[in-house]
Amino acid sequence: MPAATRTQEIACQQVLVDDSSVFSIQWSIFPPRIATELTPEMLLNRYLAYIRRCTATIIRPCPTPAGMEFRLFASRVSLISFLPAAMEDDCLVLRIRGGLLVQPRQCDRGEMRFGVVALPEGVRVSLQLSDYCPLLLGSSSPSVVRRWLYSLTQAFIHRLVTVRFLVLLYRELAGSACLVKVVPARIREGRPV
Numbered sequence: 001m002p003a004a005t006r007t008q009e010i011a012c013q014q015v016l017v018d019d020s021s022v023f024s025i026q027w028s029i030f031p032p033r034i035a036t037e038l039t040p041e042m043l044l045n046r047y048l049a050y051i052r053r054c055t056a057t058i059i060r061p062c063p064t065p066a067g068m069e070f071r072l073f074a075s076r077v078s079l080i081s082f083l084p085a086a087m088e089d090d091c092l093v094l095r096i097r098g099g100l101l102v103q104p105r106q107c108d109r110g111e112m113r114f115g116v117v118a119l120p121e122g123v124r125v126s127l128q129l130s131d132y133c134p135l136l137l138g139s140s141s142p143s144v145v146r147r148w149l150y151s152l153t154q155a156f157i158h159r160l161v162t163v164r165f166l167v168l169l170y171r172e173l174a175g176s177a178c179l180v181k182v183v184p185a186r187i188r189e190g191r192p193v
Contacts, residue, residue, distance in 0.1 A: 015190025106133035
């Protein structure tokens with residue numbers, strides 16, 4: 001009799017909060033037996049390698065003396081730039097410091113968090129983007145067209161990339177395929193994107 005196929009749930013929320021900054025979180029609970037060696041640093045390193053691979057090196061994460069940049073191809077054009085990574089509680093945090101995809105007046109806002117937290121039911125592996133002000137939105141009061149454009153482009157791509165990353169990471173650590181179910185989460189209030 002074949003073994004039962006496991007289902008991996010990935011919780012996801014993407015919203016524009018009151019000031020029109022983006023809050024996006026995706027997480028999954030991994031069984032402790034496959035995630036015992038996983039750390040926030042390993043999660044970040046695997047994510048950076050995945051970004052390079054899944055974009056066919058169109059986006060290249062590059063360490064710099066000032067932190068980290070997601071560069072376009074082999075150019076010096078930074079789509080998004082981060083300060084050096086810092087540990088905060090059970091997360092590794094990359095704070096946004098600018099880039100082509102960030103509103104110029106909001107370069108000192110926003111962060112990405114890579115979390116690995118032991119819970120009674122397993123290990124929660126999470127990716128969170130918060131207080132990010134995308135250039136596509138233009139301002140703290142974006143038009144309907146700008147919100148729609150952001151939702152169909154950057155928001156869609158970000159969700160697809162992070163969900164796929166969690167699926168691939170789970171499969172790599174578990175050594176087997178599984179069914180995936182994306183479930184809505186509600187962490188912050190805001191307008192869904």
